[in-house]
Amino acid sequence: MNPDPALPRQMTPGPRDRPSRARASGALFWWLHVGGWSGVFLLNYFSALANGKPAEYWTVLLAVAMTGCLGTLGLRHLLRACGDRPPSRVALLMIVPVLLIAAAMGLTYKLVTDLGWCGKCLPFTRFGYYTYVAGQLYVVVGWASLYLVMTTWRKLRMQTEAALAATAMAHQAQLKMLRYQLNPHFLFNTLNAISTLVLDRDNATANRMVQGLSAFLRHSLDADPMQRVTLKQELDAIGLYLDIEKTRFAERLRVEVQIEPACGSALLPSLLLQPLVENAIKYAVARRVEGGTIGLRAAREGERLRLAVLDDGPGWPALDEGGVPADTASRGNRVGLANTRDRLRVLYGEQQSFDLRNRPQGGFEVTMTLPFETAGASRG
Structure with a gap:
């Protein structure tokens, strides 16, 4: 990178x-x-x-x-x-x-x-x-x-x-520290899925899943948390992750991506979206028989980049109207959200926002805004 x-x-x-x-x-x-x-x-x-x-x-x-x-x-x-x-x-x-x-x-x-x-x-x-x-x-x-x-x-x-x-x-x-707190449940679940595929003698799928896991882990560990990547590069990394999860959940996992063309070259911290997507899969897909849909959105609003990760799951019942978990226990259940919020705060200070909300039509949404910058632009 x-x-x-x-x-x-x-x-x-x-x-x-x-x-x-x-x-x-x-x-x-x-x-x-x-x-x-x-x-x-x-x-x-x-x-x-x-x-x-x-x-x-x-x-x-x-x-x-x-x-x-x-x-x-x-x-x-x-x-x-x-x-x-x-x-x-x-x-x-x-x-x-x-x-x-x-x-x-x-x-x-x-x-x-x-x-x-x-x-x-x-x-x-x-x-x-x-x-x-x-x-x-x-x-x-x-x-x-x-x-x-x-x-x-x-x-x-x-x-x-x-x-x-x-x-x-x-x-x-x-x-x-925040960046390298990779959720061990993802590794355990993936390895268990590979083990099941091997026992079922579905070697082609197991091999494809091992290769996908290897590519994602290599990208994740090689990426420097102090560097930024373009949104296109970030989506490519998310694609590696989703390919693994689609092997696990098959048709239960559906993904919708809506990215404005002008946003592809926008810079953001590496692997910023992965923990949010992982959180959505854990609560909106894995826990429901019918699975769920995860949406990725990106739009430019003046000099700001607006990013959103949403799902159609049950939402977060502990979240109050101000977008704050009602109790400490609920807050600790979603470490990925807290880590992402802290990364943005350290990198951008008051120039960023991180909002959580339960969607009126059902589901959960994380919205982030940060300065719209491209390669070679000054951070001012």
Whole structure:
């Protein structure tokens, strides 16, 4: 069966993706770190020139910027070591390291000027020196704040991605669980029918039934519940199932199909109709000597696909006027209906409807509506 790209696949990053993401994150840090301190150096240098400092002032500013660049690398390791501690506690822990880095930058400024690299670069007063150190303190505090903001944002993004991936995986697991709950009664009844045919020496019919069962089970187990198929493909799968049941019930099972031509290419979850048809056979055909008629309907209503599976059996006496089983015991007797409703809810959310009703003329009907989509269409 062809994959349907419109349905979500597993969203969790694989083990091979994590190292590449770590390398990309590390490269981004170095670009921002070196670029940021280079920007600080250039900004301070042009500002100094504008305020009358000599051209050789770059030697002092470069040494100071390199001190800040190296010091904040150590600060980065401290911030990473803080892990998931509350921001207020991290801020308190960073006070001393930030002051030390700013002091180191101020000391570098003093040492470079004392060495005579730029004799005209000395501040005019001691207060000017302290002002310079305070200015560097703001730079280091800004670096630490920006680093915390970016790392916190990255953690939140990763947590959000992990939550979305976990939700998607849970939906996939739920869909597969619902999809693979194949009714064992169908297998038992079919195998018993084959056994009876063998005992009656009707080998041709038994062989045909075994082949039909094999084809249906292969299709059922190979079909991915996360993929969608066209309505035509779905009806072909239902045909495999009905061929087996017609061998069992012969003329007691009658099928009427009314499908609008435009609906053949419409997409729907694989084997969506099979449990509904199985439910109709169990309650409207198998329990009555005269058997019954099962109807399959499909019509397009604007941007909606309307599907119906109905029968002319005794209906569901426990169903109230609102289409809800009157008691829990009755609800548990028709697991296929509940599974189909849950599959639609997981896949389409509020864009689908699933209605049950007893027909006025007798019988039972399941009606579903879902978005009308064809291969290659966006799910919006």
